[in-house]
Amino acid sequence: MEYFMVPAQKVPxxxxxxxxxxxxxxxxxxxxxxxxxxxxxxxQERRIRREIANSNERRRMQSINAGFQSLKTLIPHSDxxxxxxxxxxxxxxxxxxxxxxxxxxxxxxxxxxxxxxxxLSGSSPKRRRAEEKDEGIGSPDILExxxxxxxxxxxxxxxxxxxxxxxxxxxxxDQMRSLDAQLYPEKLKAIAQQFQEQQAQTQGxxxxxxxxxxxxxxxxNSPQVLAPATPPAPTHHATVIVPAPAQTPQPHHVTxxxxxxxxxxxxxxxxxxxxxxxxxxxxxxxGTQGKGCAGxxxxxxxxxxxxxxVLSDAAGSDTASNSDGPDDCSLP
DNA sequence: CCACGGGGAATCGGGACCTT
DNA sequence: AAGGTCCCGATTCCCCGTGG
Numbered sequence: 001m002e003y004f005m006v007p008a009q010k011v012p013x014x015x016x017x018x019x020x021x022x023x024x025x026x027x028x029x030x031x032x033x034x035x036x037x038x039x040x041x042x043x044q045e046r047r048i049r050r051e052i053a054n055s056n057e058r059r060r061m062q063s064i065n066a067g068f069q070s071l072k073t074l075i076p077h078s079d080x081x082x083x084x085x086x087x088x089x090x091x092x093x094x095x096x097x098x099x100x101x102x103x104x105x106x107x108x109x110x111x112x113x114x115x116x117x118x119x120l121s122g123s124s125p126k127r128r129r130a131e132e133k134d135e136g137i138g139s140p141d142i143l144e145x146x147x148x149x150x151x152x153x154x155x156x157x158x159x160x161x162x163x164x165x166x167x168x169x170x171x172x173x174d175q176m177r178s179l180d181a182q183l184y185p186e187k188l189k190a191i192a193q194q195f196q197e198q199q200a201q202t203q204g205x206x207x208x209x210x211x212x213x214x215x216x217x218x219x220x221n222s223p224q225v226l227a228p229a230t231p232p233a234p235t236h237h238a239t240v241i242v243p244a245p246a247q248t249p250q251p252h253h254v255t256x257x258x259x260x261x262x263x264x265x266x267x268x269x270x271x272x273x274x275x276x277x278x279x280x281x282x283x284x285x286x287g288t289q290g291k292g293c294a295g296x297x298x299x300x301x302x303x304x305x306x307x308x309x310v311l312s313d314a315a316g317s318d319t320a321s322n323s324d325g326p327d328d329c330s331l332p
Numbered sequence: 333c334c335a336c337g338g339g340g341a342a343t344c345g346g347g348a349c350c351t352t
Numbered sequence: 353a354a355g356g357t358c359c360c361g362a363t364t365c366c367c368c369g370t371g372g
Contacts, residue, residue: 053357054343060359061341084339336370343364350357 113148121151 072088075095083091 050344053345056357057344057359058342065340086339333372335372338369339367341364341366344362346360348357348359351355352353 117148117151 068085068088071092072083075088075091077083077091
C-alpha cells in the first residue's frame with residue numbers, strides 16, 4: 001500500500017488539526033443549518049464519524065484499485081481487454097512464473113555458451129582472463145555479448161588481413177607474370193594455369209576455415225537454439241518484458257493518497273485531506289437530509305462509479321471533488 | 333423481456349495496531 | 353489507557369451480460 005503513500009514526515013501541526021476537528025465539524029454543521037441540540041449533536045457526530053470512516057474506506061479502495069490498474073499495465077494483455085481483479089491477480093502470477101522460467105532458461109543458455117566460447121578460445125590469454133572474471137553471476141548477458149562481439153571483431157580483422165595479403169600477393173604475382181612474359185613468353189600459359197590452381201587451393205582452405213569458425217559461433221545467435229526452449233507466453237503476446245509505465249496518466253496515481261500507520265503525513269495534504277473528508281461527510285448528510293436534492297447521493301455515486309476521469313479530476317483538486325455539484329442545491 | 337449470476341463499489345462494524 | 357487509524361470480512365446495491 002505504500003506504493004501510493006506520501007513521503008513520511010514528522011508534522012506537529014497534525015495534532016493541532018485533530019484538536020480543532022470538532023470545531024470544524026461544528027462550524028460546518030452550523031453552515032449547513034443543522035441544529036446542534038445536545039441530543040442531535042451526539043447523533044450528528046456519530047454520523048459524521050461514520051461518514052469520515054466511509055470516506056477513508058473509499059480512498060483505501062481507490063488506492064487498491066489503482067494498484068490493480070498499475071498491475072494490469074504490467075501484464076501482457078490486449079488493449080481494451082476487460083480484466084477482473086481476480087483475473088489481474090491470476091495473470092500476474094502466471095506472468096511472473098513465465099518470466100522466472102524464461103530467466104532460468106536464459107541462464108542455462110548462458111552457461112552453455114560460456115562453455116562453447118571457452119572451448120573455442122582456450123589459447124587466448126586475454127579471453128581466458130575475461131572468462132575468469134566472468135565466473136561470478138553478475139550481468140552474464142552483457143559479458144556474453146562482449147565475448148561474442150570480441151570473436152566477431154577478431155574474425156573480421158583476420159579477414160581483412162587475409163584480403164590485404166591476398167591483394168599484395170596478387171599484385172606481386174602480376175608483376176612476376178609480366179616480367180616472366182617479357183622474359184619467357186612461351187611459358188606464360190603454363191604459369192598462369194599453375195597460379196590458378198594454387199589460388200583455388202588456398203581459397204578453398206580459407207573458406208573451409210571461415211565456415212568452421214562461423215559454425216562454432218552460430219549457437220550464440222542461431223534461432224534454432226533459442227526457439228525450441230522458448231516457453232509459451234501467458235497470452236497471445238510474445239514474452240516481452242514490459243517496462244514499468246512511465247507514470248502513465250492513470251487517474252488514481254495522481255489522486256490516491258493512503259495514510260500509512262507508521263507515516264506521518266505532511267501538514268498541508270493531511271489537513272486538506274481531512275477537511276475534504278469532513279466536507280464530504282457533511283455534504284453526504286445534507287444530501288440524505290435535503291428534500292430538494294434527494295438524488296444527490298446517487299448522482300455522486302454515479303459519477304464515482306462510471307467516470308474515472310471525473311473522479312480523478314475531482315480528486316486531483318482535492319476539496320474541489322465534492323464541493324462542486326452538491327453545493328448549489330444543498331447549502332443555503 | 334426477465335431472471336440470474338458475476339463483478340465492482342459503497343457501507344458498516346469490529347478487531348488489530350499505533351500514537352500520545 | 354484512551355483515542356485514532358488501518359484493515360478486513362460481511363452485506364447490500366447497482367450495473368451489465370447472458371440464457372431461456
